[in-house]
Amino acid sequence: MITTDICIIGAGPVGLFAVFEAGLLKMRCHLIDALPQIGGQLSEIYPHKPIYDIPGFPAINAQELVDNLMTQISPFNPSFTLGERVESLERQPDGSYRIISNEGTVIHAPVVVIAGGLGSFEPRKPEIPGLADFEGRGVSYMVKNPETYRNKRVIIAGGGDSALDWTVFLSDVASAVTLVHRSDSFRGAPDSAEKVFSLAERGKINLLLQSNLSGVRGNGTLSHVGILGKDKTETLLEADALIPLFGLSPKLGPIADWGLTIDKSAIAVDTTDYSTGVERIYAIGDINTYPGKLKLILCGFHEAALMAQSAFRYVYPAEKLSFKYTTVNGVNAF
Amino acid sequence: MTDTIHITVENQLGEIRQLEIPEGINLSLMEVLKASDYDILATCGGMALCATCHIEVLEGMEALEARSDAELDMLDTLPRAGDQSRLACQIRLNAALDGLKIRIFANN
Numbered sequence: 001m002i003t004t005d006i007c008i009i010g011a012g013p014v015g016l017f018a019v020f021e022a023g024l025l026k027m028r029c030h031l032i033d034a035l036p037q038i039g040g041q042l043s044e045i046y047p048h049k050p051i052y053d054i055p056g057f058p059a060i061n062a063q064e065l066v067d068n069l070m071t072q073i074s075p076f077n078p079s080f081t082l083g084e085r086v087e088s089l090e091r092q093p094d095g096s097y098r099i100i101s102n103e104g105t106v107i108h109a110p111v112v113v114i115a116g117g118l119g120s121f122e123p124r125k126p127e128i129p130g131l132a133d134f135e136g137r138g139v140s141y142m143v144k145n146p147e148t149y150r151n152k153r154v155i156i157a158g159g160g161d162s163a164l165d166w167t168v169f170l171s172d173v174a175s176a177v178t179l180v181h182r183s184d185s186f187r188g189a190p191d192s193a194e195k196v197f198s199l200a201e202r203g204k205i206n207l208l209l210q211s212n213l214s215g216v217r218g219n220g221t222l223s224h225v226g227i228l229g230k231d232k233t234e235t236l237l238e239a240d241a242l243i244p245l246f247g248l249s250p251k252l253g254p255i256a257d258w259g260l261t262i263d264k265s266a267i268a269v270d271t272t273d274y275s276t277g278v279e280r281i282y283a284i285g286d287i288n289t290y291p292g293k294l295k296l297i298l299c300g301f302h303e304a305a306l307m308a309q310s311a312f313r314y315v316y317p318a319e320k321l322s323f324k325y326t327t328v329n330g331v332n333a334f
Numbered sequence: 335m336t337d338t339i340h341i342t343v344e345n346q347l348g349e350i351r352q353l354e355i356p357e358g359i360n361l362s363l364m365e366v367l368k369a370s371d372y373d374i375l376a377t378c379g380g381m382a383l384c385a386t387c388h389i390e391v392l393e394g395m396e397a398l399e400a401r402s403d404a405e406l407d408m409l410d411t412l413p414r415a416g417d418q419s420r421l422a423c424q425i426r427l428n429a430a431l432d433g434l435k436i437r438i439f440a441n442n
Contacts, residue, residue, distance in 0.1 A: 045381070045383065046381075118377055118378055118383075118384070119377070124385075124411065124412070124413070126413030126414070127413065127414065127440070157413070158411065158413075159410050159411070160407075160410060160411045182413075182415065182416075183410070186410075187406060187407060187410045212413070212414075213413070244413070246411050246412060246413045247408075247411030247412075249384055249385065249386075250377050250378060250383065250384050264375055265375050265377055286379070295379045
């Protein structure tokens with residue numbers, strides 16, 4: 001078990017800067033992020049894009065900002081759990097929390113700060129009546145173990161790289177593979193698309209273009225998938241497995257189940273200290289909402305500062321907080 | 335040309351309303367829809383990442399600028415996208431859009 005003063009969920013720019021603000025008040029932080037690297041969106045999505053509204057930096061590349069933040073917080077020696085998603089928070093009798101990840105990592109802290117940005121990226125599910133009933137019973141949104149599809153009749157839907165790649169891969173494993181795509185061309189990697197067209201020409205796979213999923217049938221487990229063809233008629237195909245691969249979409253994920261007040265996929269907070277309605281849990285950065293909220297990194301930095309002042313009372317209940325400037329006090333490393 | 339951009343919006347319930355937007359507002363259509371209290375999440379804030387501002391253009395497609403690669407890539411992953419699909423966050427408002435008619439998709 002990892003023990004710390006503040007467990008920060010999300011290692012994006014706002015989560016990182018929270019380490020600095022907490023550190024000034026002698027509070028140690030542990031960060032956990034579902035992504036395999038620190039930096040959140042900045043590193044994952046637009047590392048080379050310039051950001052123009054960081055005070056003091058006329059322009060700074062996203063990854064450079066992350067690197068600078070890491071340098072800035074290094075005196076406070078934060079620790080990280082990366083590539084793991086927080087699944088649950090367990091409130092302890094003394095009010096502190098046990099934070100548990102999908103890999104079973106346990107972090108114990110008196111304060112939890114959610115700096116989760118857009119949330120976690122989860123598979124986008126097509127709107128087909130009854131689809132959820134077959135999840136885990138023939139329908140899955142990612143391929144975890146290709147061997148489970150050996151000698152099965154598999155239908156893949158989608159037109160991106162993962163749909164193309166898995167179609168090619170599973171054509172050697174499954175007894176039959178059908179790829180369903182709504183358009184008649186693919187925007188995925190051209191050589192993957194070529195392979196798919198070639199497999200279709202040789203009769204190795206069944207390629208249904210200008211077609212859409214329309215229904216799922218089965219008695220407990222999946223047996224048939226309805227496909228709406230370009231002539232707008234529905235065909236029922238026999239299938240053991242359906243894999244819709246429509247990319248990833250940012251979702252709150254398990255955060256939605258923690259008893260917090262959620263407003264339009266964001267956590268409602270009190271702007272005096274960015275606390276949620278649940279004691280000792282704060283939310284800062286893009287994941288929170290309040291009247292006038294702007295999803296800006298600089299707003300998240302401000303929220304981190306006020307959060308730290310408020311969280312101090314839970315980490316050092318016997319001490320009185322006195323506000324000090326870094327220009328006066330410097331940065332006292334741990 | 336006009337100094338007001340009129341855009342007709344059909345929401346997820348099929349209700350139709352005309353928005354009057356001052357020209358020169360320099361916002362994306364997503365931002366205007368959010369400000370007009372339409373039920374769209376726009377989770378990613380306009381980066382063509384979440385597709386929660388997916389709309390269907392009913393009239394006026396020719397007045398819109400072509401889709402960027404980022405928008406095309408995202409639309410291509412959506413189960414329900416069609417030829418008239420756009421991401422509202424990628425549409426900058428300008429006077430040429432006067433008369434546009436759109437329908438908002440149900441949130442994905």
